[in-house]
Amino acid sequence: DTAVSQTPKYLVTQMGNDKSIKCEQNLGHDTMYWYKQDSKKFLKIMFSYNNKELIINETVPNRFSPKSPDKAHLNLHINSLELGDSAVYFCASSLIAGGPRETQYFGPGTRLLVL
């Protein structure tokens, strides 16, 4: 009955590799997000999708490519991983983008370590 789930929970990989993180929400929400949390716990939004359409794309290297096959899924693919990509990546969802019901629900996070 997990609301927002992410896989994998932990990811350890070598520099230069390509990896993907998957996110699924079963809340019936229209909007999904990817956040990066660095070692100092700072949370920064990377992408936001509303009904499979990209609505927010912060200044993120184009090695990061989100994909939303349907509104319940938002995956994050990372090419040519770098040491600085090591962080915790959180997926989140909200009922609608904007308006009074925009509370975001976060997944458990994916801890990425690039060696």
Add this chain to the structure above:
Amino acid sequence: GENVEQHPSTLSVQEGDSAVIKCTYSDSASNYFPWYKQELGKGPQLIIDIRSNVGEKKDQRIAVTLNKTAKHFSLHITETQPEDSAVYFCAASNTGNQFYFGTGTSLTVIP
């Protein structure tokens, strides 16, 4: 864009005491201010939120106050318990599409 500052970065209180965390924001168009609690190894969880048409909101031991003129809002936790120990984040939003998070406050409640 919006800039949210949060203080203090760390806070230790004795069990039973109150804890206060303060945030300021820069964009006067921001109208939604949630607070999230992040326990070790978990994602942030919403604990309380407030909208710009309200000055204060309370939910049991947790309260949030908002001063739109001064552009600051605060989280108050009374009668703290060890299970309140976590990292707390404030955030500000003006459209709901994008949240700007504060830098977090690591709260430790000492039994």
